Amino acid sequence: MKNCDSPIGVFDSGLGGLTVLKEIHHALPEENTVYLGDTARVPYGIRSNETVLKYCFENVRFLMDREIKLLVVACNTASSIAIERIRESIGIPVIGVIEPGARAAISAAQNNIAVIGTETTIKSGAYQKAIKELDTTVKVESRACPLFVPLVEEGWIDNEVAKLVAEKYLLDLRNVDALVLGCTHYPLLRAVIGEVMGTVPLIDSALETAREVMSVLTSAGTLRSKNRQDDKPGKHEYYVTDMPQKFYELVERFLGHSAENLSKVDL
Numbered sequence: 001m002k003n004c005d006s007p008i009g010v011f012d013s014g015l016g017g018l019t020v021l022k023e024i025h026h027a028l029p030e031e032n033t034v035y036l037g038d039t040a041r042v043p044y045g046i047r048s049n050e051t052v053l054k055y056c057f058e059n060v061r062f063l064m065d066r067e068i069k070l071l072v073v074a075c076n077t078a079s080s081i082a083i084e085r086i087r088e089s090i091g092i093p094v095i096g097v098i099e100p101g102a103r104a105a106i107s108a109a110q111n112n113i114a115v116i117g118t119e120t121t122i123k124s125g126a127y128q129k130a131i132k133e134l135d136t137t138v139k140v141e142s143r144a145c146p147l148f149v150p151l152v153e154e155g156w157i158d159n160e161v162a163k164l165v166a167e168k169y170l171l172d173l174r175n176v177d178a179l180v181l182g183c184t185h186y187p188l189l190r191a192v193i194g195e196v197m198g199t200v201p202l203i204d205s206a207l208e209t210a211r212e213v214m215s216v217l218t219s220a221g222t223l224r225s226k227n228r229q230d231d232k233p234g235k236h237e238y239y240v241t242d243m244p245q246k247f248y249e250l251v252e253r254f255l256g257h258s259a260e261n262l263s264k265v266d267l
Contacts, residue, residue, distance in 0.1 A: 003069070003222070004069075004222050004223065004224045005032060005224060006032070006067050006068060006069035006222075007031070007032035007033050007034045007066065007067075007068050007069070007234075007235075007237070008024060008028075008031055008032070008033045008034070008068060008069065008070050008071075008072065008213065008217075009033075009034050009036070009063035009064075009066065009068030009070070009071045009072065010024070010033060010034070010035045010036070010071075010072040010074050011035070011036040011037070011038065011056075011059040011060075011062075011063060011071075011072075011073065011074065011075070011078075012035075012036075012037055012038070012074045012075040012078075012184060013037075013038050013041065013042045013043055013044035013045075013055070013075050013077065013078065014037050014038065014039050014042030014043065014153075015037055015039070015042075015152075015153060015185070015247065015250055015254060016074070016075065016149070016152070016183060016184030016185040017035065017037065017072075017074030017075055017184050018035070018037075018184075018251065018254035018255055019074075019184050019185070019187045019188065019206040019254060020072060020074035020097065020184055020205075020206040020209050020210065021033060021035050021074065021254075021255065022206070022254060022255050022256070023206045023207050023209065023210035024072070024209075024210045024213055025234075025236070025255070026210070027210045027211065027213070027214050028210070028213065028214055028217075028223070028224075028225065028234075029225075029233050029234065030224045030225040030232065030233060030234050031217075031223075031224050031225070031234045032224070032234040032235045032236070033234060033235075033236045033237070034063060034066050034068060034236075034237045034239070035236070035237070035238045035239065036059055036062055036063060036239045036240075036241075036265075037238070037239070037240045037241070037247060038055060038059060038240075038241050038267070039240045039241055039242045039243055039246075039247060040240075040241035040242035040243075041055055041241065043077075043118070043149060044075060044077040044078060044120065045077045045118030045119055045120040045121065045146075045149075046119070046120065047077075047120070049081050052077060052078060052081045052082060052120075053081060053082050053085065055078075056073070056078050056081075056082040056085075056086060057082075057085075057086070057089070058267040059267065060086055060089070060090065061267075062239070062265065062267055064090060066237075068092065069092060069093075069217075069222050070092055070093045070094075070095065070213065070216060070217060070222075071086070071090065071092060071093070071094045071095070072094075072095050072096075072097075072209060072213060073086065073094065073095070073096045073097070074097060074184055074206075074209070075097070075184065076097055076098065076117050076118065076121040076126075076182050076183050076184060076205070077118055077120045077121050077124075078096075079096030079097050079098045079126065080098060080120070080121050080124035080126030080127075081120070081124060081126075083096040083098070093216050093220065095209060095212050095213055095216065096209075097184065097205040097206070097208075097209045098126050098127055098130050098182075098205070099130055099212075100205060100208035100209045100211065100212045101127070101130075101180050101181075101182065101203055101204075101205035101208050101209075102127060102130035102131045102133075102134060102180075103134065103208070104203045104205075104208045105131060105178050105180050105203045106131060106134045106135050106138065108177070108178040108201045108203060109138060109176075109177035109178035109201075110177045111137075111138060111139060111177055112138070112139045112141070112175070112176045112177050113131060113138055113139070113140050113141070113176060113177060113178050113179075113180065114140075114141040114142070114143065114173045114176040114178070114179045114180065115127040115128065115131075115140065115141070115142045115143070115179075115180040115182045116142075116143050116144075116145045116148075116169065116170070116179065116180070116181065116182055116183070116186065117142075117144065117145070117182030117183045117186075118144060118145075118146060118149065118183055119144040119146055121144075121182055121183065122142045122143065122144040122182075123144075125142075127140070127142065127180060127182055128140045128142060141173065141176065143169060143170075143173065145165075145169045145170075145183075145186075147165050147169075148165070148166075148169075148183065148185060148186055148189055149183065149185045151165060151189065152185040152186075152188045152189060153185070153250065155253065157188050157189050157191075157192065158191055158192060162189060162192045163192050163195065163196070166189065166192045166193055166195075166196045167196050170193065170196045170197060171196065173197070173200075174196070174197055174198055174200060176200060177200070177201075178200065178201045178202075178203055179193070179197055179200050179201070179202050179203065180203040180205065181193070181202060181203060181204055181205060182205065184205070184206055187204050187206050187207075188253070188254070190202060190204070235261075236259075236260070236261065237261045237263075238251070238259045238260075238261060238262040238263070239262075239263050239264070239265045240262070240263075240264055240265070241264070241265060241266065241267060242264070244262055244263070244264045247259075247262065248262055
């Protein structure tokens with residue numbers, strides 16, 4: 001039976017969702033969490049919609065078996081393709097990364113918003129649709145930046161190569177009112193992207209998603225910190241479908257600390 005002590009479930013196609021998890025840990029340190037990284041089948045951004053749906057539901061079943069009270073789809077590709085189908089299939093709140101980012105972009109922008117992400121996320125038009133549903137008058141530009149993910153996973157987040165790639169992708173977008181980082185890897189490139197974009201506000205969907213999690217749990221009365229007499233930090237479990245050692249090595253880059261309770265699983 002799910003209660004306040006039940007964990008928040010988070011899944012991503014790989015490592016990028018750890019940026020969302022980091023913001024959840026920061027905003028809600030008392031909450032228990034379970035993270036699943038489908039590292040055996042990353043990236044989702046190059047898969048067909050049918051394949052992404054299949055993978056997503058296998059991830060969902062794994063996390064639901066752990067009695068989670070809320071699910072975060074911490075993958076822009078999965079959010080763009082599968083979020084509504086997932087919401088229809090399970091009886092707990094489901095939060096993606098696109099809607100929170102779209103709302104924050106509308107709040108920050110006046111006339112012109114740019115969205116960057118994987119090829120699949122951009123082709124899906126999910127961010128464009130979410131933004132237009134909030135304000136039909138806003139112009140939305142979108143651009144796929146496929147080299148950003150391998151740069152992050154290689155650890156090349158602040159060197160000359162990263163800057164040159166960012167300039168190639170972004171220099172002609174510096175006239176927009178806000179730039180949405182439409183991939184969970186991209187916050188790790190925030191410094192380089194910010195240097196290229198100058199004063200343009202950067203919308204971090206990971207941060208906005210964590211705020212949404214707090215809001216939903218508060219409204220549901222299932223926020224763990226509001227229902228305990230102590231302030232002990234939450235417990236965190238990590239699961240991957242492949243290369244646990246590499247995941248362990250990369251966790252510190254994403255979270256700022258090592259990952260205990262890490263296991264490899266088959267879905």
